[in-house]
Amino acid sequence: MTESWRWKAAQFAERKWWQYYLKGKDPQQYKDWKYGYWQKLLQTCAHYFSWQDSFRVLDAGCGPAGIFMALPHNELTAFDPLLQQYQQDLPHFNPLDYPWVRFQQATMEDFRASEPFDAIFCMNAINHVQNIHTSFDALAACAQKGTYLVVTIDAHTHTIFKHLFRLLPGDVLHPQQLDVNEYQNHLLRRGFELLGTELLSHTFFFDHYMLIARKA
Numbered sequence: 001m002t003e004s005w006r007w008k009a010a011q012f013a014e015r016k017w018w019q020y021y022l023k024g025k026d027p028q029q030y031k032d033w034k035y036g037y038w039q040k041l042l043q044t045c046a047h048y049f050s051w052q053d054s055f056r057v058l059d060a061g062c063g064p065a066g067i068f069m070a071l072p073h074n075e076l077t078a079f080d081p082l083l084q085q086y087q088q089d090l091p092h093f094n095p096l097d098y099p100w101v102r103f104q105q106a107t108m109e110d111f112r113a114s115e116p117f118d119a120i121f122c123m124n125a126i127n128h129v130q131n132i133h134t135s136f137d138a139l140a141a142c143a144q145k146g147t148y149l150v151v152t153i154d155a156h157t158h159t160i161f162k163h164l165f166r167l168l169p170g171d172v173l174h175p176q177q178l179d180v181n182e183y184q185n186h187l188l189r190r191g192f193e194l195l196g197t198e199l200l201s202h203t204f205f206f207d208h209y210m211l212i213a214r215k216a
Contacts, residue, residue, distance in 0.1 A: 006175045007130035013172045014128065015085050018064060027092040031065065038070035041123075041152075041210065048195045048212045049148050055118035058142055059101075061108055061125025064093035068101045079104040079111050080125075108135035116144035122151045127176040132186070140190040143215040149192060151213070154206040155180035161205055171205075180209050187213045 022030065042051065059068040059078035064086040068078040080086070083105045086093045095103050104111070108122075108129045120142055129135040143149060156162035156179045165177045184194055192213035201208040 003130055003175070010128060010173055010175050011082065015082055015089065017173060018086065019089050022090055022092050025092070030092055031069065034065045035070050038067045041067070042070060044198055044210065045148075045150055045212060049214070052118070056115075058113070058117040058120045060111065060120060060122040060139060060142075061128060062103075062123075063125070064090050067121045067123055068098060072098075072100050074100070076100055077102045077104065077113070077117075079106040081105060081107045108138055111138055111142075113142045117142050117147060119148045120150070122149070124152050124154075126151055126183070127153055127174040127178070129176060132176045132178070136186045136190055140192070140215075143192075145215055147215040149187070149211075149213045149215070151183065151187070151211045152200070153178075153180070153183050153209055153211070155183060155209055157202075157205060157207050180207065180211075183209070183211060187211065191216050 045051070053073040055074050057068075057071055057074045057076045059066045059076065062068055062078035062080045063082075066078055066080075068076050078101050083095075083103055087095065095101070108125065109131055120139060122139060126132070126135060126139075139149065154174065156165070156177060159179070162177050162179055165171050171177065180197065184197070187194060193216045194211065194213050196212040198210040198212070199207055200210055
């Protein structure tokens, strides 16, 4: 299975997943719930660094209801390769509801920033990319010394399934299949120091982690 084909299949499945997941959900009730979810994660981040409303913030791979919605006081950029499709498909996403956000349609690999950010969030997105190395390089290029990077990921709990899922489309939504140590090493190799690793939830195949790092 080629890298390009697998990513295109994952993007198609991602769009369909959101349509199915949000079908029948009241848009405002869903957004209120999601806002609360992000607020809880931000409270966890506060154990590792002090939040400033002056931060320039990037929401990388934001999806239709990213952490951008919970940061109305910050100068914020959010990008995703499916933004136009989400706006077309989902009544739950309207960019006009978030006037503090500058939205861009872009892949992780292709995104470029004119100046570095103070805080970068990549929430449930890095394992959706086509090329994991280029994507982490792109995130690192958006950082400067002292920039905070927060990444949430589904990390394999069993090595045998990690290798099996790399060979077969056992998890079509996620082209990248890594364990938590591999994700951590991607950050360390790009000059980030790891401030914390938070286990958010556990299942048989995957543990859901939040990694909090800072550019050294």
